[in-house]
Amino acid sequence: MSCGVGGKPPPAAATPSCSGGGGGGSSCGATAPQYGGYLKKKGFVDVDRWYVAREGDSNLYCYKDQHQTSKELEKVDLLESTVLTDFGISPPALLIENNGKKWMLQTKEEGEILPWLKALEKSGVQCLEPTEEICPLAQSAKDIYGFDCKTIDGTPVNMDKYKGYVVLVVNVASQ
Numbered sequence: 001m002s003c004g005v006g007g008k009p010p011p012a013a014a015t016p017s018c019s020g021g022g023g024g025g026s027s028c029g030a031t032a033p034q035y036g037g038y039l040k041k042k043g044f045v046d047v048d049r050w051y052v053a054r055e056g057d058s059n060l061y062c063y064k065d066q067h068q069t070s071k072e073l074e075k076v077d078l079l080e081s082t083v084l085t086d087f088g089i090s091p092p093a094l095l096i097e098n099n100g101k102k103w104m105l106q107t108k109e110e111g112e113i114l115p116w117l118k119a120l121e122k123s124g125v126q127c128l129e130p131t132e133e134i135c136p137l138a139q140s141a142k143d144i145y146g147f148d149c150k151t152i153d154g155t156p157v158n159m160d161k162y163k164g165y166v167v168l169v170v171n172v173a174s175q
Contacts, residue, residue, distance in 0.1 A: 035119030036066065037112065042093070042104040049073065051105065053119040060096075060120075076103065078125040085113065085127055094120075094127075144169065 036052040041062075050063040062074040081098035092113040093106040107113050117127050141147070144167070145160040159167075 033122070035115060035122075037116070038066075039094075039105040039107065039116075042106055053116070053123050055119075055122045056124065058124050060123075078120065078123065081125075083120065083125055083127045085117065087113075 033055040038048050039051045041047045050066045052061045058079040060076045061072045063069045081096050084095040086093045086095050091107045091110050093104050096103040147159045
């Protein structure tokens with residue numbers, strides 16, 4: 001999902017909601033503080049949609065656009081989901097996984113991710129940072145000199161060979 005294709009999302013505000021319009025109230029005219037904005041749903045075809053997070057409601061609602069909010073196209077229960085942030089792409093994205101379905105919702109600009117994270121937090125959702133597993137040897141290492149590596153041509157080399165030198169280690173992702 002990504003924010004802001006049609007401009008920056010508006011700040012949180014109390015807006016009317018209807019029971020048929022994606023939750024938030026039992027009847028039309030009820031108000032719930034919410035945060036909404038355009039996010040780009042990444043996939044086979046990237047689609048810009050209007051997403052809304054309501055305070056106290058763990059669902060994220062997807063609408064065709066900000067003017068057609070009488071019925072959601074999609075509703076994701078974020079309490080039953082894993083919600084991560086991906087700052088490895090620019091602009092950043094929300095990564096949501098729920099019952100085998102995955103969504104990547106990308107913001108339009110760097111500064112738009114924080115308001116979304118705050119809005120999700122107000123909805124009761126805990127967003128996690130992605131973690132990488134670190135091998136036990138690397139986790140307990142005091143320096144690089146106990147490691148064996150391969151040179152670009154595949155020749156094994158012990159890093160102890162470079163003790164006393166300034167070393168720059170680069171992973172070039174070659175095979």
